[in-house]
Amino acid sequence: MNIIERMKLDGKKALVTGAGQGLGKAFALALAEAGADVAIADINIENAIKVSEEIIALGRKSIPIKADIKLREDSIQMVDRVISNWGRLDIAVNNAGVSKLQDALEVTQEDWDWTFDVNLRGTFFCAQAEAKAMIPKGYGKIINIASICGYRVWPQFQSVYSVSKAGIIHLTKCLAVEWIKHGIRVNSISPGVTMTEGFVKEVLPIFTYKAPIAKAASVEDLKGALIYLASETSDFMVGQDIVIDGSYINV
Ligand SMILES: NC(=O)c1ccc[n+]([C@@H]2O[C@H](COP(=O)([O-])OP(=O)(O)OC[C@H]3O[C@@H](n4cnc5c(N)ncnc54)[C@H](O)[C@@H]3O)[C@@H](O)[C@H]2O)c1
Structure with a gap:
């Protein structure tokens, strides 16, 4: 099949945190643009x-979930809502994350727990719920x-x-290693500094000074990799991290 056809996600049911x-x-708009x-x-x-x-305006179905x-x-x-509305979950993007610049000497237990509860424990339990929904179909993308x-360690704290x-x-x-037997492909993306509402402004000059590309990413720079990982074209990619950083970590 034509490679562009194989990138299409028509009829797929996706979830983005x-x-x-x-x-x-x-990422959500990119998935909708891909079908x-x-x-x-x-x-x-x-x-x-x-x-x-915005997604419904693109002609796709969408449900907001708190x-x-x-x-x-x-x-x-969250996953139950997707299943009760659409009957299945094909693609899940565990994107929600929080950050705070803080000297390690000043980190409290609350600071540590907040970051880890959202970023790591949250990602784990989202993936667990998503995988359980994907197993009956024998296929899925996380x-x-x-x-x-x-x-890399940043000079900031x-x-x-x-x-x-x-x-x-x-x-x-x-x-990825545990769940490939169920047909579920788990991969990740590591962005460099990307201009978003929530990015930490203090990291920008350090990133642009060191990164050979000498500028921050826009969200547009990351959409292609996401669609690749969501589509069948990446079916042989299992447990990999795609770094998109203008070569920041290479120098
Ligand atoms: N922007 C960057 O430079 C950059 C670089 C590398 C990695 N990332 C990662 O990309 C992801 C998105 O970053 P961003 O810059 O778009 O952040 P952002 O702060 O602009 O957006 C984060 C979104 O997550 C939501 N959120 C926060 N806590 C949540 C929770 N407990 N449950 C559900 N939703 C929650 C927020 O309401 C917000 O809509 C994060 O995981 C971040 O660590 C960002």
Whole structure:
């Protein structure tokens, strides 16, 4: 089949967490542009509703879902909503994440728990609920969003965030190895600094100074990899992390 045809996601049912703004919103719109119906999960339901409306305007189906992914019961009800509306889940993007610049000497237990509960535990339990929904079909795509901070230490202080993202890269490999027997492909994307509503402004000059490409990414720079990982063209890719960073981590 023609390669462009194989990238199409017509009729697929997708779910994106943290899709009310930023990268998650861009990923959700990209999936809809490629033909999928997309559920928009976010802790901020007002934003989720707005993104859902944009997807419906593209001619696809969409449901907004209020979910705090640090609560396991929320990740379960989020997937249940997709199944009760559409009968199946083909593609899940675990994008919701939080970050805070903070000297390690000042990190409290609450700071640590907040970052890890959202970024790592949240990603794990979302993936678990998604995989359970995909197993009956014997096929599915789970795409976790990690970061270049999972590879390199920044001069600014963000130890807790960085370790949580390193955890996502390794978690992706662990889940991929366990779940490929069910036909579920788990992979991840590690973006470099990307201009979104929520990006930490202080990291921009350091990124643009060091990255050979000498500029930050736009959300448009990340959509192609997401559609590749969501489509059947990546079916032989299992447990990999795609770094999109203008070569920041190579120098
Ligand atoms: N922007 C960057 O430079 C960059 C670089 C590398 C990795 N990332 C990662 O990409 C992802 C998206 O980043 P972004 O810049 O678009 O962030 P953002 O802050 O603009 O958007 C994050 C979205 O997640 C939602 N969210 C936060 N906590 C949640 C929770 N507990 N449950 C459900 N939803 C929740 C927010 O409401 C928001 O809509 C994050 O995982 C981030 O770590 C971003």
